[in-house]
Amino acid sequence: MTQFGIGTYAYAWAIGVAGYPAPQQPMTLTDFIERAAQLGVSRVQIADNLPLHTLDENALSALINLTEQHGIAVEVGTRGIAPAHLRRYLEIARRFDSPILRVVVDTADYHPDSPEIIETLRAMMPEFETAQVTLAIENHDRFKARTLADLIQQIDSPKVGICLDTVNSFGALEGPDVVIETLGQFVVNLHVKDFSIGRLPHNMGFSLTGTPAGDGMLDVPDVLRRLHSYGRDFNAILEVWTPDMGNVEANIRQENEWVEQSVQYLKRIFT
Numbered sequence: 001m002t003q004f005g006i007g008t009y010a011y012a013w014a015i016g017v018a019g020y021p022a023p024q025q026p027m028t029l030t031d032f033i034e035r036a037a038q039l040g041v042s043r044v045q046i047a048d049n050l051p052l053h054t055l056d057e058n059a060l061s062a063l064i065n066l067t068e069q070h071g072i073a074v075e076v077g078t079r080g081i082a083p084a085h086l087r088r089y090l091e092i093a094r095r096f097d098s099p100i101l102r103v104v105v106d107t108a109d110y111h112p113d114s115p116e117i118i119e120t121l122r123a124m125m126p127e128f129e130t131a132q133v134t135l136a137i138e139n140h141d142r143f144k145a146r147t148l149a150d151l152i153q154q155i156d157s158p159k160v161g162i163c164l165d166t167v168n169s170f171g172a173l174e175g176p177d178v179v180i181e182t183l184g185q186f187v188v189n190l191h192v193k194d195f196s197i198g199r200l201p202h203n204m205g206f207s208l209t210g211t212p213a214g215d216g217m218l219d220v221p222d223v224l225r226r227l228h229s230y231g232r233d234f235n236a237i238l239e240v241w242t243p244d245m246g247n248v249e250a251n252i253r254q255e256n257e258w259v260e261q262s263v264q265y266l267k268r269i270f271t
Contacts, residue, residue, distance in 0.1 A: 002224065002236055004266045005043025005075070006036055007191065008050045009239040010259050013251040015049050021248045029055075029063055037070040039263050045102065045189075045237045047077035052092050053085075064095060075189070075235065077102035080110060081120050086135075093133045099235075100136040100189050101128075102163045114147060118154045125157035136163035136189040141171025145182035152186045161188030161232070166218055167195050167241065170208055176218065180226050187227050190236040192266070194218040210241025212258040214265035221269060236270075238262050 008015060014027040027035075029050050036044050044067075046052055055063065067074050074096040078089045081103060093101045105117060112120070121135065128135050139148055139162060152160055164187045169179045194216035197208050213220060227234065240262060242255040 002190075002228070002234060002270070003043050003073075004041075004192070004236045004238065004270050005045060005073070006039070006041050006259065006263065007045035007077075007237040007239050008032060008047045009191075010262075011035070011255060012049060012240075013242060013248060013255045020244070023248055023252060030066060033063070033066050033070060033072060036072055039260065040267075041263060042071055043073045043075070043235060043237075045075040045077055047102065048079040048104065051078070052076060053078070053088050060092070060095065067096070074098055075100055075102065075237070077104075079104040080107040081105055081112070081117065082110075083120065083124060086124055087127065090127060090131055090133060094131055098133065100134045100163070102136040102138060102189055104138050104140055106140060106142060111142065114143075114151060117151060121151075121160065122155050122157070125155065125159060128159040129157060133159065134188050135160045137161070138163040138191070139165055139169050139179060139183065141168055144172045145169060145174055145179045149182055149186065162186040163189040163191065164227075165191040165193060165239070166223065167193045167208070167210075176223065180223065184227055185230045185232070187230070187232060188234050190223070190227065190234050191239045192218075192220060192223075192236050192262075193239045193241060194220070194262075195241065209243055210258075212240070212265070213238060213262035214269075215261070220266075224269070236266070238266060 011027050016022050016026045076093040076098040089101055162183045166176050194211045194213045196211050196216045197206050199206055240258050242258055245251050
């Protein structure tokens with residue numbers, strides 16, 4: 001049964017965005033878990049903007065205890081597919097009893113081509129199969145959906161699939177309809193990220209911006225219906241693209257409002 005949760009990228013401004021002024025009090029992992037509990041959300045996805053591998057053993061154990069106290073399930077995420085890095089995160093996923101390890105293939109200075117991705121991940125799959133953790137490759141804008149589908153088929157493991165983000169593939173000139181049709185059969189995790197597309201005031205071009213879930217152009221119930229038709233289990237994680245208002249504290253306030261509004265919407269969808 002699909003459950004919904006919130007990801008750390010729902011609070012990108014509160015955590016801190018590279019290249020922009022830092023928040024006065026950046027959101028920590030503890031803050032994030034406490035916020036999820038306040039919202040009545042029982043699932044979170046901790047991604048690379050709050051990297052878990054930077055925690056020492058005491059801090060990691062304390063975080064696990066905190067999530068257990070609040071009855072919050074954790075999905076683990078990271079960026080990069082270097083084998084040593086993936087092994088570290090596979091162990092973290094096991095510690096949290098995370099069903100998936102969501103991964104963005106690229107890092108800032110590493111952009112492997114398809115053959116390298118296939119070779120690297122195919123060699124890692126026996127370890128994921130033993131751990132009973134599914135590697136969920138996120139559709140980022142460098143690869144078209146067809147390329148990602150080919151990757152999954154060539155890696156050829158029951159423990160590899162797609163983390164489908166509903167907006168990212170616009171960067172590869174593909175909207176949700178194309179992405180769902182091409183990748184739906186492989187989806188093991190969903191990023192619910194609503195958006196709107198509008199013509200610029202001068203009429204020469206369009207702008208794609210984030211919205212609270214349920215306020216934009218994304219038909220969330222239809223996305224869920226179409227993905228469920230493929231018969232695979234997946235959870236839906238809220239992410240929010242809150243625009244820059246020119247002041248980081250204002251961004252954080254709006255981000256928080258959007259998350260609260262989105263969570264209320266998703267609670268209605270998932271009841």
